[in-house]
Amino acid sequence: MSPSNPLLSVTGLQKAFGENQVLKGIDFTVHSGEVVALIGPSGSGKTTALRCLNGLEIADAGTVGFTGGPEVSFSAGLKPKTAQILRSRSAMVFQGHHLFPHLTVLQNVSIGPIEVQKRPKDQVLAEAKKLLARVGLEAKADAYPNSLSGGQQQRVGIVRALMQQPDLLLFDEPTSALDPELVGEVLTVIKELAQEGWSMVLVTHELAFARDVADTVVFMDGGVVVETGPASQVLSTPANTRTQAFVQRLL
Numbered sequence: 001m002s003p004s005n006p007l008l009s010v011t012g013l014q015k016a017f018g019e020n021q022v023l024k025g026i027d028f029t030v031h032s033g034e035v036v037a038l039i040g041p042s043g044s045g046k047t048t049a050l051r052c053l054n055g056l057e058i059a060d061a062g063t064v065g066f067t068g069g070p071e072v073s074f075s076a077g078l079k080p081k082t083a084q085i086l087r088s089r090s091a092m093v094f095q096g097h098h099l100f101p102h103l104t105v106l107q108n109v110s111i112g113p114i115e116v117q118k119r120p121k122d123q124v125l126a127e128a129k130k131l132l133a134r135v136g137l138e139a140k141a142d143a144y145p146n147s148l149s150g151g152q153q154q155r156v157g158i159v160r161a162l163m164q165q166p167d168l169l170l171f172d173e174p175t176s177a178l179d180p181e182l183v184g185e186v187l188t189v190i191k192e193l194a195q196e197g198w199s200m201v202l203v204t205h206e207l208a209f210a211r212d213v214a215d216t217v218v219f220m221d222g223g224v225v226v227e228t229g230p231a232s233q234v235l236s237t238p239a240n241t242r243t244q245a246f247v248q249r250l251l
């Protein structure tokens with residue numbers, strides 16, 4: 001991690017839905033190999049912030065810049081090309097239920113690289129099989145999503161994100177749709193990826209997991225970043241009273 005050279009810099013990010021000003025100027029950075037957990041009460045804007053990084057939402061103002069790439073400066077009227085630039089740098093793992101039901105596991109994780117990124121099919125399929133084996137799903141390559149458990153589906157979602165060869169992995173509450181007994185297997189995969197050096201931003205309500213895996217915690221409330229710091233510090237001895245109240249309730 002080099003403090004002087006962030007992989008991702010987010011400044012002044014704003015987003016409104018109609019009258020609802022959801023993000024009121026968000027700043028944070030992610031360094032190469034860093035795991036950043038976005039935490040905060042429901043409705044504080046965490047998912048919206050994550051979706052703006054990936055171009056799934058187009059912010060109203062602010063900048064999102066990846067190292068080596070053009071800095072995207074949001075302003076009214078900026079549209080699809082922005083999303084394209086951002087989407088080429090990061091990949092999102094959703095809460096669940098985002099696999100194509102009519103495609104096999106292998107097809108689900110390889111269709112994007114083959115059809116969109118136009119990478120050679122043989123190479124893509126070989127990589128997909130390797131990554132499926134990596135998350136313990138070698139035997140499920142030809143299965144359809146509805147025959148898999150929620151935890152298995154989520155591991156397929158992670159492989160699909162890895163197949164995009166992103167610089168940054170984005171996780172939006174990756175375990176919130178899972179039965180409690182399936183949470184561990186997904187968190188284990190995420191933790192292993194973190195240990196392998198993947199850079200990631202993780203929206204999570206699993207504060208114990210955030211403490212375990214995140215380098216940095218960003219606490220959001222009411223559309224602003226209230227506190228940012230090393231995970232151990234923000235989760236154990238938060239400086240801000242709002243962070244204290246939130247953390248005390250959940251840890």
Ligand code: ADP
Nearest residue numbers: 017020022040041042043044045046047048049
């Ligand atoms: P969090 O992830 O912290 O729970 P969200 O970013 O999901 O917060 O939501 C923040 C606010 O933005 C909520 O009030 C939510 O209703 C609103 N919101 C999110 N997405 C949309 C959307 N597509 N259209 C309208 N309102 C939205």
